[in-house]
Amino acid sequence: MKLVDPWLVIMGLGAYHGLNPAMGWLFAVALGLQERSRRAVFAAIPPIALGHAISIGIVVGLLWLAREAMPERLVRCGAALILLSFGLYRLIRSRHPAWVGMRVGFRDLTLWSFLMATAHGAGLMLVPVLIGWGRTGDSTAHRHLHGLHLEHPSLIPAASSGGSVRWLLAAALHSLAYLLVAFIIALLVYEKAGLAILRRVWINLDLIWTFALLASAILVLFI
Amino acid sequence: MAPWKPDPTFYPSPRMAMQAPPETLAYVAAFNPKKDGRPDAIAVIDLAPGSPTYGALVGKVEMPKTGDELHHFGWNACSSALCPYAPHPHVERRYLVVPGLRSSRIHILDTKPDPRRPQIVKVIEPGEVFERARYSRFHTIHCGPEGIYISALGSPEGTAPGGVFLLDHFSFDVLGQWEVERGPQSLAYDFWWHLGHDTMVTSEWGTPNMIEDGLNPDLLLNSQYGRHLHFWDLRRRRHQQAIDLGAEHQLVLELRAAHDPTKAYGFVNVVVSLKDLSSSIWLWHRRNGNWGARRIIEIPAEPADPDQLPPLLKGFKAVPPLVTDINLSLDDRLLYVSCWGTGELRAYDVSDLENPKLTGSVRLGGIVRRASHPKKPDEPLNGGPQMVEVSRDGRRVYFTNSLYYAWDEQFYPDGVRSWMAKVDVSPSGGLTLDPYFFVEFGDYRSHQVRLEGGDCSSDSFCFP
Numbered sequence: 250m251k252l253v254d255p256w257l258v259i260m261g262l263g264a265y266h267g268l269n270p271a272m273g274w275l276f277a278v279a280l281g282l283q284e285r286s287r288r289a290v291f292a293a294i295p296p297i298a299l300g301h302a303i304s305i306g307i308v309v310g311l312l313w314l315a316r317e318a319m320p321e322r323l324v325r326c327g328a329a330l331i332l333l334s335f336g337l338y339r340l341i342r343s344r345h346p347a348w349v350g351m352r353v354g355f356r357d358l359t360l361w362s363f364l365m366a367t368a369h370g371a372g373l374m375l376v377p378v379l380i381g382w383g384r385t386g387d388s389t390a391h392r393h394l395h396g397l398h399l400e401h402p403s404l405i406p407a408a409s410s411g412g413s414v415r416w417l418l419a420a421a422l423h424s425l426a427y428l429l430v431a432f433i434i435a436l437l438v439y440e441k442a443g444l445a446i447l448r449r450v451w452i453n454l455d456l457i458w459t460f461a462l463l464a465s466a467i468l469v470l471f472i
Numbered sequence: 473m474a475p476w477k478p479d480p481t482f483y484p485s486p487r488m489a490m491q492a493p494p495e496t497l498a499y500v501a502a503f504n505p506k507k508d509g510r511p512d513a514i515a516v517i518d519l520a521p522g523s524p525t526y527g528a529l530v531g532k533v534e535m536p537k538t539g540d541e542l543h544h545f546g547w548n549a550c551s552s553a554l555c556p557y558a559p560h561p562h563v564e565r566r567y568l569v570v571p572g573l574r575s576s577r578i579h580i581l582d583t584k585p586d587p588r589r590p591q592i593v594k595v596i597e598p599g600e601v602f603e604r605a606r607y608s609r610f611h612t613i614h615c616g617p618e619g620i621y622i623s624a625l626g627s628p629e630g631t632a633p634g635g636v637f638l639l640d641h642f643s644f645d646v647l648g649q650w651e652v653e654r655g656p657q658s659l660a661y662d663f664w665w666h667l668g669h670d671t672m673v674t675s676e677w678g679t680p681n682m683i684e685d686g687l688n689p690d691l692l693l694n695s696q697y698g699r700h701l702h703f704w705d706l707r708r709r710r711h712q713q714a715i716d717l718g719a720e721h722q723l724v725l726e727l728r729a730a731h732d733p734t735k736a737y738g739f740v741n742v743v744v745s746l747k748d749l750s751s752s753i754w755l756w757h758r759r760n761g762n763w764g765a766r767r768i769i770e771i772p773a774e775p776a777d778p779d780q781l782p783p784l785l786k787g788f789k790a791v792p793p794l795v796t797d798i799n800l801s802l803d804d805r806l807l808y809v810s811c812w813g814t815g816e817l818r819a820y821d822v823s824d825l826e827n828p829k830l831t832g833s834v835r836l837g838g839i840v841r842r843a844s845h846p847k848k849p850d851e852p853l854n855g856g857p858q859m860v861e862v863s864r865d866g867r868r869v870y871f872t873n874s875l876y877y878a879w880d881e882q883f884y885p886d887g888v889r890s891w892m893a894k895v896d897v898s899p900s901g902g903l904t905l906d907p908y909f910f911v912e913f914g915d916y917r918s919h920q921v922r923l924e925g926g927d928c929s930s931d932s933f934c935f936p
Contacts, residue, residue: 276556282936283668283734344642345560349617350707351733351934352670353557361557444484444935447554453476453562 255378259419262378263426266301266371267434269454270447271345272427273297273362274435281439283351290439294432296355300362301371302424308372309420312379313413328376329469335370336462339455344368369455370462377468379419478561481925482551484935486731486802489551489926492864496520497587497924499568500892501542502532502916505877511535512542514570514581515918516588517892517911519870527894527909531588535579536595540572541877544920546613546930548580548620548641555667555934558617563641565926567593569620571610573876574684576601578610578622580644587924594644602628604646605637609680612662614932619647623663623674630680634660636672651704655711659698662726665706667934668733672704673756675724675740686878689784693746695719701740701756703763715765717754720746728800728807728929734936737825739807740765741795749773749788751795753809755825769828771795774814776840782885791839794883796875797859799928801866806831806901808860808869813883815841815856817871819901831901836893837873839883845893846907855880855888861921862928869895869903874917890917 266272277297281290315324346368348361366372438444483489496519503512516531535542548567553560566584571577576598581590601607607624614621620639626632633654638647651657661677676698677683682691691697699721703713717724721742729738737757744751753769773790781791794813800806800822807828809818815838820828834857835843842852855873862869872892874880880888894909911918922930 270556271559275559279556279934285734342642345558347618348557350557350670351668352707445488447484447561448478448480448482448488451478451561453474455562456474456476 256422258378259375259423260426262374263423264430266366266423267427267430269458270451271455272365272369272371272431273301274431274438275447276358276361277431277435278439278444279351280353281435287439290435293358294428294435296358297362297431298424298428300359300364301366301427302420303359304363304366305372305375305423306420307367309375309379309416312376313416316380316382325380325469328380329466332373332376332462332466332469335373336459336466339370339459339462369458374458374461374465375419375423377465377472379416380469381472382415474562475564476562478554479549479564481565482554482561483931484551484554484933486804486931486933489864489931489933490802490866492925494519494865494868495863495923495925495927496523497530498861498870499545499583499590499922499924500872501545501570501919502890502913503540503542503877503919504538504915505880505887505917506915507539509538511538512540512572513916514542514545514568514590515913515916516590519923527911529911531590533581533590533592535570535572535577536592537575537577539575540577541574542570542919543573543876544611544613545570545922546620547615547922547926548644550615550926550931552616552667552932552934555617567644568922569613569622569639569644571613571622573609573611576608576610576628578639596644596646598628601637601646605649607635607637607649609634611660612664614664614930615641616665616932617667620644621650621663623660625660625677625683626679626681630684632658632679634658634679636660636663636674650709651711652709653711655702656714657700657702657711659700661698661724664727664729664738665932666729666733666736666738667706667932668936669736669758670706671712671736672706673727673729673738674702674704675727676700676702677723677725683876684878686882687784692722692744695722695746697722698724700724701754701763701765713763715756715763717742717765721752722746725796726798728798730804731800731802731928731931731933732804732936733934735804739798739800739822741798741809743794743796744792749790749792751793751811753795753798753807753820753828757825768822768825769809769820771809771811771818774840780840782839782883784882785839794856799860799862799869801862802864802928803866806866806897808862810857810860810871812856812858812873812875814838815843815853817857817860817869817895817903819897819903821901832897832903834895834903834905836905845891845910846905847910853889853891854884854886855890857893859920861923863923864926864928864931866928867897869897870921870923872918872921874919877917880917888917892918892921
């Protein structure tokens with residue numbers, strides 16, 4: 250039984266990551282302001298989204314491999330342990346990756362975004378949603394799929410066989426939601442809102458993020 | 473646990489920081505020139521107009537050991553925490569990083585529990601930095617994207633090279649030398665940066681061995697003191713370009729880069745020209761990928777009766793302006809210039825880089841003039857405007873009168889009696905001494921001023 254559609258959760262997390270100024274949109278705005286050009290804002294978002302997608306993709310890929318290779322109970326315990334220790338680490342030492350540099354090209358931005366997403370454990374947050382997905386060809390996969398309440402199962406061609414495409418799609422949809430939200434916020438702030446809002450609305454998302462990771466550790470064990 | 477909202481003293485851009493509320497406290501480095509067993513201190517001065525203790529010392533933190541010679545200091549964090557590539561806006565601007573220029577001991581003061589009574593929460597002993605960064609005699613502090621950057625005049629032995637090292641901005645651990653490749657750079661003094669252009673700029677004074685016994689006339693006349701500007705790749709930590717200002721220009725000190733990160737220019741003062749004892753302000757700027765520098769302001773020496781001059785200057789029959797500090801308002805419009813020798817604080821409008829305009833001037837102290845303050849009109853003052861600090865809104869400027877112990881004695885042999893004064897700035901850049909603000913420090917000497925919540929030389933911004 251799922252209370253929430255997992256696809257919505259996957260995209261919701263993408264939107265949440267996109268919302269975080271530390272994850273990319275603020276960098277895009279800064280580059281636009283530095284170059285005095287809206288095009289610089291546009292140009293910055295794709296590599297930032299790509300870096301995020303790679304980071305997410307690696308976590309999703311590793312989880313898929315683990316589910317293929319190991320018993321579910323072991324994967325769940327291992328994932329819970331990783332999430333818990335990462336969450337606690339971030340709670341005690343809320344560090345940020347050391348990066349210096351405003352003069353960045355496509356490759357730099359992709360790498361930067363990858364580092365930021367990875368250091369913040371962005372992909373780890375998807376683990377509770379994905380961990381219940383079965384192995385390729387496993388009957389549990391069908392069971393889980395039927396529990397998804399997908400309105401358009403045909404959107405996911407290989408899903409009926411519980412294939413790896415579904416995992417790939419999870420990473421892609423997450424990244425797409427991330428891209429859209431980051432893009433819209435960057436544009437709104439650059440064109441309309443201005444940076445003064447940072448002082449008012451930049452709540453400590455890292456802290457929420459940390460609690461989300463800790464909550465994920467528990468979810469992984471019990472969902 | 474970190475706070476939920478960004479530190480309210482952080483502003484994305486310098487223009488927004490100008491809207492900050494007026495400062496109510498100043499922290500002032502006060503060192504004890506006498507070897508009488510009393511330590512140096514950070515003095516806390518009340519700046520709130522209307523307060524019964526306005527312009528008075530309301531707190532003092534003594535250092536744990538003697539002989540530090542407190543000089544420059546800075547905040548652990550500032551608006552650069554909002555920089556988009558490594559944001560950490562939920563740290564707090566609350567710790568003052570206070571090094572002893574002579575002792576190489578670094579003190580971390582917490583201003584949060586009681587801003588009027590900061591507490592020393594950590595002391596980094598000199599040996600720790602000697603071992604981890606191979607530097608000594610720490611000078612400028614800037615809160616930057618990678619941590620706390622500190623410049624050092626030389627090696628633990630007092631020789632070259634000096635340079636920059638990093639402190640972790642959470643734990644205050646010494647992280648090591650900043651430079652990956654220093655190229656021809658050997659002397660060090662001040663540093664700052666153009667965050668929007670990934671560029672660090674450094675300047676040159678002299679090694680500890682060249683300065684600690686006083687200004688050495690032989691070294692000076694042979695152009696051995698600093699005369700270069702250095703430009704670095706801030707990201708890759710590599711030396712990019714050195715600019716020689718010329719053999720006649722000695723002592724290249726305070727770097728004031730434009731606060732607007734899109735602008736690639738800044739100002740630096742040269743204390744003395746060997747040709748005519750004048751001081752000068754230079755503009756550095758980037759054109760076609762290369763850095764250049766040119767002199768935009770020259771302040772001449774003033775003829776003087778040799779009887780009124782210290783031994784070092786008698787032969788010249790002139791008092792040099794000795795421009796030893798400058799400061800730039802957050803809108804990059806007004807440049808304040810301290811003439812420590814002639815006892816004058818000047819303001820220049822530098823919005824047109826080609827034509828800087830003198831907009832205001834006040835006289836206080838001076839080697840010959842000894843101009844007095846309106847609060848004590850009968851008391852001749854010595855020392856002169858030296859460390860100058862500008863409020864974020866640009867309406868008030870505070871300054872103190874001591875330079876550096878060994879050099880104070882050469883230019884003011886009767887011993888600098890230390891004071892701090894304030895000018896109010898009119899919209900057009902005119903300067904008026906506040907007749908009610910005049911702080912005297914007894915037998916301590918005051919140096920750098922830091923304003924509560926930030927000021928014009930301790931904040932850097934990633935957004936225009």
